[in-house]
Amino acid sequence: MMPQRSYRRVSPEVRKAAVEQVIALTESLSSESEACRVVADQIGVHTNSVRNWVRAAQGSSPERMDATALRREVALLQQQLAAAAEMNRALADTLNESRRRT
Structure with missing residues (x-):
């Protein structure tokens, strides 16, 4: 025992x-x-x-995260970056179009 x-x-x-x-x-x-x-x-x-x-x-600092968790975090950040870049392009297009009208 x-x-x-x-x-x-x-x-x-x-x-x-x-x-x-x-x-x-x-x-x-x-x-x-x-x-x-x-x-x-x-x-x-x-x-x-x-x-x-x-x-x-x-x-949960990056130093403590395992490789799988880091890959997930990178993928999420890449998606957020792509969405922000698309929003920036749309805003720039809108701004350029309004400048052409004036």
């Missing part, structure tokens, strides 16, 4: 402090993963917990 794991509740304040400490340590250590490990050891939680807190705090 496997022993039951017990998970400790960590307050939002401790999580925030841990994230700030990881960010500060990342500059002096070899990687963010190493910083997460050091902070996790200090507060007695699993390294992945700290890593998840850091990722949640950073949000």
Whole structure:
């Protein structure tokens, strides 16, 4: 029979402090993963917990997005750009036509 794991509740304040400490340590250590490990050891939680807190705090930045999500984002931006370019052409045509009338 496997022993039951017990998970400790960590307050939002401790999580925030841990994230700030990881960010500060990342500059002096070899990687963010190493910083997460050091902070996790200090507060007695699993390294992945700290890593998840850091990722949640950073949000969905392009650095964190996977290739599929980036391709979707690029496709959406290309569609928006094409729509804006079409609108710009239509406005330019309207402006040129009104100038010809006057």
